[in-house]
Amino acid sequence: MLTDADLDPAPLHGKTVAIIGFGNQGRAQALNLHDSGITVRVGLRPGSDRAAEAAAAGLTVLPPEEAAAGANLVFLLAPDEHLPAIYAAIEPRLAQGAALGFAHGLCIHYGLIVPRADLDVIMVAPKGPGAALRRLYTEGKGMVALAAVAQDATGNAWPLALAYAAALGSGRAGAGVLRSTFEQETVSDLFNEGAVVWGAVPAILEAGFETLVEAGIDPALAYLECVSELKLLADLVEARGIAGMREAISNTAEFRASRGGGRIVDDAVRATMRTMLAELRGNGFAQALSAEAAADYPTLRAERARARASALEAARVRLKG
Template sequence: MKVYRDEDCDLSIVRAKRVAIIGYGNQGRAQALNLRDSGVSVAVALPADSASRARAMGEGFPVATAAEAATKADLVVMLAADEDHSRIFAVEVAPNLREGAALSFAHGLSIRFGLIEPRPDLDIMLVAPKGPGTALRTDFLNGSGLISLFAVHQDASGGAQALALSYAAAIGSGRVGILPTSFIEECEADLFNEQAVLWGAIPALIHAGFETLVEAGFSPEIAYFECQTELKLLADLIDARGIAGMKEAISNTAEFGALEGEPRIVTEETRAEMRRILAEVRAGGFTRKLIADAEAGYPRLRASRVQAAAHPIEEIRRKIVHLKE
């Protein structure tokens, strides 16, 4: 796989564009700030009643609605919530975006599953930093960056790839690596990972382990330390040394325990369920559920947040944090 770096990117391309960032959340704010620090002209697009307007204006950005920003933009970057893309694009962006402009995403979902059907005159590209906006901004300020994936879905101008690489370099990714992908690959792999590995499986394992120890009579504090706090140690070791290197860094007892436990937790049934999750993602089932929950006012998401906040492990976490103060 070709890895692109700063020397492969021409910053003058994006510096010659008027960029409108739609959204000023975790990614929107970080990308807007990094772009500006790289010499790019940036406006922020937010609803008239958005609470984020004051912050964006306070940090020196011109702020307008998406419709207003689109009329002046050469490049519109969709960094609002995925489930809002269809309405924002159809109602505000598409009628106002000039012919031959470009549209960029940080996630492939809206194109992969047809939430947006762009005009044929537009360049459609993806620049997806592999980490949260807070890390994107912090690493940029520290002289480094986050790896980004990039893809081109539609190259009306003939220069979409060069623009995508220029944009990725401007947010700092050229310092560490910009990797090619496709909208389909990025979207499907990301949705699978969110459900089957990171945000779905790992927190559920922490809860289950905590509950198992407490039910068996262990103190909640000990259960918390064993099942949650050591997760950061694991993540840091894997990040620094890889999984094989992590195993070399831990005790023989811990490594042998992993040898015993892994095949009993990650079973053939677990792998079969992972394959079913991936199949549902590819068939669009997950996206339909996401849009349905959004249109209903997020009842499932809201209930999940309430349930997570009420879990006993959160009370223990608050006690432990208080002890450190």
């Protein structure tokens, strides 16, 4: 882990950074850079609801092509599936030898964007949501980030990536910057999203809730047991690790957990995980994401509607109002 003692902010001094998009990451990164003394332009589509907030924060707001024109570094912080079209629109305006930045490696790793040969291509990927990236910065703290270089046309790509990570606050005490690659970041991120935290964990919470309710347990109690306790687990794991979490719970809970976890996450689950990881070697997921966006997100809309209409959501509303 590199910290501020290892990171030189100088490569960004006097440079102009264009941030395309002002959503989760764009807002946080633009504001952190601005507060770190970097000149920031925000690129937004005409009519964007977010232009007023960016301007009120003292940032220059321009259409994406104009924000990118002549900037030293252009970070693409709109949804991944829209980045190829955004890149195509701004490419003619990018200065020779400028740098192109990403917060996730998908478009580069799977070849959805093939940047011009004269450009540096870097990644600084904070390992958490934009709201937390911003909050930590304003508290004088930072968020762990991965840094990577896909194309080093000028020879300055790495110093620039590390200076950018420092300006985001990622080199501060308690955080740090991990050197990585576009491939490792993309594959591990997509694997986790599908097979671990964001894909498997909600699915197992739902399955546990439904199993209890089918057996006649009050849905409110099933929700408290199978869903609400996730926060207790997450806080303990964050503070003390999995080993410390086990020591912090009752002997009854720890003994029950020792007899249950391996039965659920059995050899078949591990085999499915390996299959899901192997699928990420090809670009099928990236193509499917592009097709999903082109069809106006039918899968995401259906999944959101299903979750909203579920018995689990009804129990949550009953408990929390």
